[in-house]
Amino acid sequence: xxxxxxxxxxxxxxxxxxxxxxxRRTIGLFPLMAIGISATIGTGIFFIMSQAxxxxxxxxxxxxxxxxxxxxxxxxxxxxxxxAVPVSGSTxxxxxxxxxxxxxxxxxxxxxxxxxxxxxxxxxGWSQYVNELIGNLFGWHLPAALSxxxxxxxxxxxxxxxxxxxxxxxxxxxxxxxxLTNAIMVCIKIAVLLFFIAVGVTGWxxxxxxxxxxxxxxxxxxxxxxxxxxxxxxxxxxxxxEEAKNPRRxxxxxxxxxxxxxxxxxxxxxxxxxGAQDPKKFENQEAGLSEILTHVIxxxxxxxVLAAGAVISIFxxxxxxxxxxxxILFAMARDxxxxxVFAKVNERTRxxxxxxxxxxxVVAVLAGVIPINxxxxxxxIGTLAAFLVVSVGxxxxxxxxxxxxxxxxxxxxxxxxxxxxxGCIWIITQLRxxxxxxxxxxxxxxxxxxxxxxxxxxxxxxxxxxxxxxxPFTAVxxxxxxxxxxxR
Amino acid sequence: xxxxxxxxxxRRSESVLALAAQLANSLQTDxxxxxxxxxxxxxxxxxxxxxxxxxxxAAANLVLDHAASVFGGQVKARYLLHExxxxxxxxxxxxxxxxxxxxxxxxxxxxxTGRIAxxxxxxxxxxxxxxxxxxxxxxxxxGLDSRIVRLTAGYGGTEAAEDxxxxxxxxxxxxxxxxxxxxxxxxxEAETGILSGAGGxxxxxxxxxxxxxxxxxASAIIDEVEELDPRPRVDDAxxxxxxxxxxxxxxxxxxxGELLVVGSSSLNPIARVFLGxxxxxxxxxxxxxxxxxxxxxxxG
Numbered sequence: 001x002x003x004x005x006x007x008x009x010x011x012x013x014x015x016x017x018x019x020x021x022x023x024r025r026t027i028g029l030f031p032l033m034a035i036g037i038s039a040t041i042g043t044g045i046f047f048i049m050s051q052a053x054x055x056x057x058x059x060x061x062x063x064x065x066x067x068x069x070x071x072x073x074x075x076x077x078x079x080x081x082x083x084a085v086p087v088s089g090s091t092x093x094x095x096x097x098x099x100x101x102x103x104x105x106x107x108x109x110x111x112x113x114x115x116x117x118x119x120x121x122x123x124x125g126w127s128q129y130v131n132e133l134i135g136n137l138f139g140w141h142l143p144a145a146l147s148x149x150x151x152x153x154x155x156x157x158x159x160x161x162x163x164x165x166x167x168x169x170x171x172x173x174x175x176x177x178x179x180l181t182n183a184i185m186v187c188i189k190i191a192v193l194l195f196f197i198a199v200g201v202t203g204w205x206x207x208x209x210x211x212x213x214x215x216x217x218x219x220x221x222x223x224x225x226x227x228x229x230x231x232x233x234x235x236x237x238x239x240x241x242e243e244a245k246n247p248r249r250x251x252x253x254x255x256x257x258x259x260x261x262x263x264x265x266x267x268x269x270x271x272x273x274x275g276a277q278d279p280k281k282f283e284n285q286e287a288g289l290s291e292i293l294t295h296v297i298x299x300x301x302x303x304x305v306l307a308a309g310a311v312i313s314i315f316x317x318x319x320x321x322x323x324x325x326x327x328i329l330f331a332m333a334r335d336x337x338x339x340x341v342f343a344k345v346n347e348r349t350r351x352x353x354x355x356x357x358x359x360x361x362v363v364a365v366l367a368g369v370i371p372i373n374x375x376x377x378x379x380x381i382g383t384l385a386a387f388l389v390v391s392v393g394x395x396x397x398x399x400x401x402x403x404x405x406x407x408x409x410x411x412x413x414x415x416x417x418x419x420x421x422x423g424c425i426w427i428i429t430q431l432r433x434x435x436x437x438x439x440x441x442x443x444x445x446x447x448x449x450x451x452x453x454x455x456x457x458x459x460x461x462x463x464x465x466x467x468x469x470x471x472p473f474t475a476v477x478x479x480x481x482x483x484x485x486x487x488r
Numbered sequence: 489x490x491x492x493x494x495x496x497x498x499r500r501s502e503s504v505l506a507l508a509a510q511l512a513n514s515l516q517t518d519x520x521x522x523x524x525x526x527x528x529x530x531x532x533x534x535x536x537x538x539x540x541x542x543x544x545x546a547a548a549n550l551v552l553d554h555a556a557s558v559f560g561g562q563v564k565a566r567y568l569l570h571e572x573x574x575x576x577x578x579x580x581x582x583x584x585x586x587x588x589x590x591x592x593x594x595x596x597x598x599x600x601t602g603r604i605a606x607x608x609x610x611x612x613x614x615x616x617x618x619x620x621x622x623x624x625x626x627x628x629x630x631g632l633d634s635r636i637v638r639l640t641a642g643y644g645g646t647e648a649a650e651d652x653x654x655x656x657x658x659x660x661x662x663x664x665x666x667x668x669x670x671x672x673x674x675x676x677e678a679e680t681g682i683l684s685g686a687g688g689x690x691x692x693x694x695x696x697x698x699x700x701x702x703x704x705x706a707s708a709i710i711d712e713v714e715e716l717d718p719r720p721r722v723d724d725a726x727x728x729x730x731x732x733x734x735x736x737x738x739x740x741x742x743x744x745g746e747l748l749v750v751g752s753s754s755l756n757p758i759a760r761v762f763l764g765x766x767x768x769x770x771x772x773x774x775x776x777x778x779x780x781x782x783x784x785x786x787x788g
Contacts, residue, residue, distance in 0.1 A: 020567075033683055038683065039684075039685065055595070089686065089687035089689075089690070090685055090686050090687055090690075091685075092689065103553050112686075115685075158684050177708040182683060233685065235685055236682055236683055236684070236685045237686050239681070239682050239686070240682040243682075320683055321684065321686045322689075323684050323686070323687050324681075324684030324686040327681065327684070327686040327687075327691070327694070328686055330693060330694060330697075331686075331690075331693060334693055343697055345694055345697045345698040345700055345701060346645070347644070347645020347646070347698065347702055347705065348645045348649075348766075350673055350694070350695070350698050351694070352694060364727060395501055480560050
């Protein structure tokens with residue numbers, strides 16, 4: 001009989017190289033940086049200002065810096081963990097191979113927030129820009145009942161639901177965003193943000209910065225909490241670690257480089273936005289960047305251009321995010337952590353159809369009825385918690401497996417992971433209590449589910465696929481013994 | 489029963505004739521070689537287009553003569569000259585009239601040697617023919633007395649695809665060849681998974697799961713084939729994986745005298761060929777002649 005402690009701590013053996021698809025190190029420094037930039041930009045910046053400025057005032061500029069630095073530190077830790085385990089996958093896979101089943105479940109719970117909930121948040125932001133675009137082009141807006149969450153006086157956010165449904169159809173058909181489309185989308189996003197900066201700066205008014213930090217350092221941190229959402233995606237560079245050329249040099253450079261580009265753009269947008277619009281006006285503004293331009297110029301065309309760019313590029317972000325979620329659940333289902341229905345593949349389309357439908361339905365419901373600020377905060381806390389686990393895991397792994405061959409080691413150990421942990425905790429504590437409470441309940445629910453479901457169905461359970469003690473535990477990470485019950 | 493060959497009146501092509509003879513040998517049926525020429529339009533009493541018609545008929549006769557000379561005395565065939573408003577319509581009319589086992593067409597002249605290139609007529613017939621359509625790759629050659637050695641049935645995981653395999657099995661048995669079941673998957677690029685944070689190989693487990701499911705079903709179908717009478721020799725089910733459709737199809741290996749059999753899209757309930765998007769890609773990348781079968785064809 002395996003004890004619960006053993007179950008929580010057992011780790012998934014790393015499969016031997018099958019020789020079928022040897023990973024080749026083909027991605028150089030600049031493509032890596034491009035991956036980081038493209039996965040990060042555009043998730044939040046288009047609508048996060050109206051959530052963050054009311055919290056932090058003009059000092060939101062510092063919120064961006066803080067959120068960016070914490071995201072950068074955690075991405076570095078993530079890169080080391082990813083490099084230590086030659087499995088390809090998300091944080092969940094790394095956690096399962098290094099920190100054990102229990103941690104992997106917690107990370108899985110966080111990733112559901114990082115992906116499913118952020119897809120919902122992004123879809124809601126998309127809906128705001130669609131409405132703005134329709135208003136500018138045709139002179140009418142969707143009725144408030146059909147474009148707002150119930151809490152904001154509507155019935156359902158219809159455009160957001162439609163967007164999610166469209167993405168689901170594309171994913172079921174097997175559409176994947178190609179590298180070329182992605183590159184085009186990134187160019188559109190960057191061009192739109194530069195356009196905002198260039199046009200918005202003409203409405204500059206230094207008076208808007210007079211009351212720089214009305215809510216003090218606490219306000220700045222709270223702003224960083226919400227803004228962290230817009231740095232989700234930086235960790236994508238780490239998942240490319242295995243295919244990166246010279247990862248020791250290129251991974252940190254790519255993460256830092258991407259971070260610098262992203263922070264510079266974000267701060268440019270933030271400074272110009274506040275310079276152009278009284279900080280008090282940000283609250284409850286929809287399709288914020290577009291509105292600011294309309295006010296600065298006094299004509300609707302710049303807002304229309306920006307809204308069009310946002311509509312196109314946010315669509316691709318939603319697609320990629322929902323895709324990521326379905327594939328993470330797929331991996332979890334294959335490990336026996338969630339029901340097998342998530343691992344069914346349709347033979348004709350070669351896509352996990354049931355999985356995609358379930359994920360999209362949940363995302364659509366979230367996007368339809370929950371306001372964006374709550375969705376953004378839930379995404380932030382989920383991501384922060386996942387990063388926290390990664391940073392802690394890095395330290396544990398260094399202590400437990402000092403000899404382990406690592407493709408990449410974080411610079412300035414142990415300062416980097418400790419700073420990263422402290423930064424995550426600090427930002428988490430500044431979020432609204434309701435967010436923290438809901439998050440705690442969510443993780444608890446997930447662990448209860450694990451207790452009654454995944455614990456016994458895990459592929460590592462004796463009698464299951466990999467649970468046979470005779471299965472050789474392969475080299476890289478040593479496994480806790482299932483025989484003597486001694487936990488290290 | 490027969491095999492109907494549509495020859496292009498503008499171009500003499502031996503590949504289509506080679507395939508037609510091979511099919512007729514294997515199925516032990518008659519061979520009908522048809523040239524479709526444009527009919528007068530509008531029909532007029534003054535015969536103003538007499539010379540125009542003469543010209544077309546002469547061209548068609550030239551091509552039919554060429555076919556007869558290629559076949560020599562070796563292959564028995566009937567030669568038809570059919571008037572219709574378009575080549576596509578003419579071949580459809582003949583297909584209804586002759587009710588052949590298969591309609592054989594050549595590739596368009598512009599294609600790459602060894603691959604199938606669909607021209608306007610073959611493309612249209614792939615979406616409208618009531619009978620199976622066979623298409624020869626550019627530059628296809630086979631001995632006039634050769635036979636089809638093996639049929640490879642493309643299996644796409646649907647019920648219609650299952651029926652197709654059973655149909656192909658019957659034909660393979662009749663032709664004395666063997667049958668193999670093949671599925672194809674295109675391995676996507678790593679970047680999508682990386683961008684979404686799901687890992688560079690996020691699609692690999694999906695592919696593995698798919699392969700397992702396909703293998704299970706294919707072996708179930710093979711069991712069914714074993715119960716047929718007469719039954720063909722059955723090779724193992726194969727799964728071609730590659731970075732592109734061409735690579736995935738090349739992956740399973742092809743030899744001489746092979747025929748790829750593809751079913752029409754399961755979306756179309758009508759008894760006509762309607763090639764789906766996967767089917768078109770498979771046909772275009774096939775290194776051997778391809779036979780596209782309408783879903784409801786009582787074939788074989």
